[in-house]
Amino acid sequence: MHQPCTNGAVDAPHHLNGDASTQNGDLQLPGLQMSQTDQEIVRLIGQHLLSVGLERSAALLMEESGLHLEHPAAATFRQHVLAGDWVKADHDLRALHDLLRDSPHVDPHNLSEMKFVVLEQKYLEHLEAGRALDALHVLRNELTPLQHDTARVHRLSALMMCADAAELRTRARWPGAGPLSRAAVLARVQAVLPPALMMAPGRLRALLAQAVAQQAARCRFHAAPRPAPPDHIPYSLLADHHCSPDRFPIHPLQVLNEHCDEVWYCKWSPDGSKLASGSKDNTVMIWDYDPVAKRLNFRKSFDGHSFGVSYLAWSPDGRYLLSAGHEDCPDIWIWNMETEQLHVKMSHSSEDSLTAAAWQRGGDKFVCGGARGQFYQCGADGALLNSWDGVRVNALACRSDGRVLAADTHHRVRSYDFTDLTDRNVIQEEHAVMAMTLNAADTLLLLNVANQGVHLWDIRARALVRRFRGLSQGHFTIHACFGGAQQDFIASGSEDNKVYIWHMNGEEPIAVVSGHTRCVNAVSWNPVHHDVLVSASDDFTLRLWGPREARDPRDPPSPPAARDPPPRS
Numbered sequence: 001m002h003q004p005c006t007n008g009a010v011d012a013p014h015h016l017n018g019d020a021s022t023q024n025g026d027l028q029l030p031g032l033q034m035s036q037t038d039q040e041i042v043r044l045i046g047q048h049l050l051s052v053g054l055e056r057s058a059a060l061l062m063e064e065s066g067l068h069l070e071h072p073a074a075a076t077f078r079q080h081v082l083a084g085d086w087v088k089a090d091h092d093l094r095a096l097h098d099l100l101r102d103s104p105h106v107d108p109h110n111l112s113e114m115k116f117v118v119l120e121q122k123y124l125e126h127l128e129a130g131r132a133l134d135a136l137h138v139l140r141n142e143l144t145p146l147q148h149d150t151a152r153v154h155r156l157s158a159l160m161m162c163a164d165a166a167e168l169r170t171r172a173r174w175p176g177a178g179p180l181s182r183a184a185v186l187a188r189v190q191a192v193l194p195p196a197l198m199m200a201p202g203r204l205r206a207l208l209a210q211a212v213a214q215q216a217a218r219c220r221f222h223a224a225p226r227p228a229p230p231d232h233i234p235y236s237l238l239a240d241h242h243c244s245p246d247r248f249p250i251h252p253l254q255v256l257n258e259h260c261d262e263v264w265y266c267k268w269s270p271d272g273s274k275l276a277s278g279s280k281d282n283t284v285m286i287w288d289y290d291p292v293a294k295r296l297n298f299r300k301s302f303d304g305h306s307f308g309v310s311y312l313a314w315s316p317d318g319r320y321l322l323s324a325g326h327e328d329c330p331d332i333w334i335w336n337m338e339t340e341q342l343h344v345k346m347s348h349s350s351e352d353s354l355t356a357a358a359w360q361r362g363g364d365k366f367v368c369g370g371a372r373g374q375f376y377q378c379g380a381d382g383a384l385l386n387s388w389d390g391v392r393v394n395a396l397a398c399r400s401d402g403r404v405l406a407a408d409t410h411h412r413v414r415s416y417d418f419t420d421l422t423d424r425n426v427i428q429e430e431h432a433v434m435a436m437t438l439n440a441a442d443t444l445l446l447l448n449v450a451n452q453g454v455h456l457w458d459i460r461a462r463a464l465v466r467r468f469r470g471l472s473q474g475h476f477t478i479h480a481c482f483g484g485a486q487q488d489f490i491a492s493g494s495e496d497n498k499v500y501i502w503h504m505n506g507e508e509p510i511a512v513v514s515g516h517t518r519c520v521n522a523v524s525w526n527p528v529h530h531d532v533l534v535s536a537s538d539d540f541t542l543r544l545w546g547p548r549e550a551r552d553p554r555d556p557p558s559p560p561a562a563r564d565p566p567p568r569s
Contacts, residue, residue, distance in 0.1 A: 118185060161173060220245075256542040261281055262281075263538070265536060274318075283309065315363040316361060322357050332346040369391060402419065479522035497516045
């Protein structure tokens with residue numbers, strides 16, 4: 001029984017038509033005229049029909065159109081590689097080389113790479129089958145004379161010492177002779193062959209996946225992960241992708257009233273399972289998040305702070321929670337989230353003002369500072385490791401390479417390296433930087449700027465990407481955040497009692513969420529459950545926002561949570 005071909009080829013008789021004319025490498029019947037794009041679409045459809053086992057339909061399509069999926073030399077090469085007939089595959093490869101040698105777009109190095117890949121597979125299959133002399137012949141008389149990659153040849157020669165086939169597969173990181181490794185050979189050859197000769201497998205599905213991903217990237221309310229692998233497209237292809245605002249986190253789910261004074265800050269844990277909130281009432285509260293019910297449940301209150309809690313920072317592994325106060329606070333409190341006890345209270349000097357902090361990537365060090373000129377690097381046990389004199393800090397963030405970004409009172413963001421005590425300017429703003437947030441990719445920096453609002457900077461190019469409009473930002477400390485699975489949304493509190501949300505690609509807000517009755521100081525988007533965010537306000541409350549359908553049907557109806565922004569004059 002003839003087995004379906006799953007890699008995009010048909011038998012040679014389906015490719016050839018002696019009465020056809022050649023155009024751009026394709027064969028086309030006389031009298032049937034198609035544009036280059038139409039020819040390529042037909043070839044893509046034919047390849048996809050084959051991949052799902054519809055061989056007769058693919059053959060009929062090729063016969064009627066007068067086209068072929070691949071150049072005949074490429075088709076026979078594919079068949080011989082998949083069959084493991086390396087003598088014939090080598091002959092086919094020479095035919096392909098003859099077709100490509102005179103092409104100005106083909107690198108001669110790529111021709112050698114194609115030959116090397118095929119011979120490498122041939123060598124490994126001989127070794128696995130115990131034909132050591134045949135393998136040695138390939139190594140000495142075929143691979144070595146290519147003079148293509150001496151280091152790879154040396155690694156292959158060392159495999160001659162393998163005791164058995166299992167050791168060979170392990171050391172070579174090779175699955176063994178068969179369809180899997182032979183398909184990998186084809187894929188590596190296809191990477192350097194022009195598509196007119198041999199299309200990459202699954203090309204139509206890959207194109208559709210790219211289109212769907214682009215639609216998701218442009219979707220105004222798409223906060224969920226975008227489709228990545230081309231073998232799985234989670235959306236219908238029959239219409240353009242569009243997310244409903246009903247599933248976006250702009251609808252009121254819960255109001256938390258446990259704090260008894262202004263709530264200055266809130267932050268989700270790295271795994272999205274807990275929320276920490278800090279308040280003027282001198283407490284830190286911890287909340288458990290139930291992703292099924294989409295509710296926050298009070299867990300614990302950390303008391304004992306001498307001042308109001310204006311900033312919180314989770315360690316990267318979620319083990320510790322660091323809390324800082326307002327400008328008169330000289331202490332940093334570090335809570336152990338496993339024991340739910342105070343780990344250490346760090347006090348260096350009663351004259352200090354420590355209002356900003358950030359954990360370094362390993363989680364064993366943090367930096368802290370304040371506007372009076374203190375700037376410290378400390379261990380997780382609170383021990384002072386290093387200091388930088390005269391840096392008046394408003395906000396801090398740590399990069400993946402260990403360098404520290406500090407927004408100072410000169411309207412700058414500077415980069416500091418505590419290993420060699422060097423620093424340099426990264427960003428210069430015209431007004432005070434009140435708060436900042438670094439994205440997970442370590443490429444974008446979000447600044448809340450006094451009297452300006454929210455600015456997005458590319459820190460690699462040191463360029464201002466976008467100024468987000470709409471919110472009210474005076475001289476209060478307002479905290480913005482990145483959100484969504486790709487962090488392509490921006491959310492911020494505002495002095496007009498609202499939460500503003502933008503897509504990174506636009507300056508105007510896509511949603512303005514009402515509910516708080518006083519200034520919204522901070523917003524935090526859940527890093528794992530991308531359909532919820534929390535806001536903290538001077539009205540003593542935290543509010544959880546999520547999709548409309550998550551609301552408890554027993555709750556009384558609420559007014560619309562989002563509205564379009566007013567037209568700008």
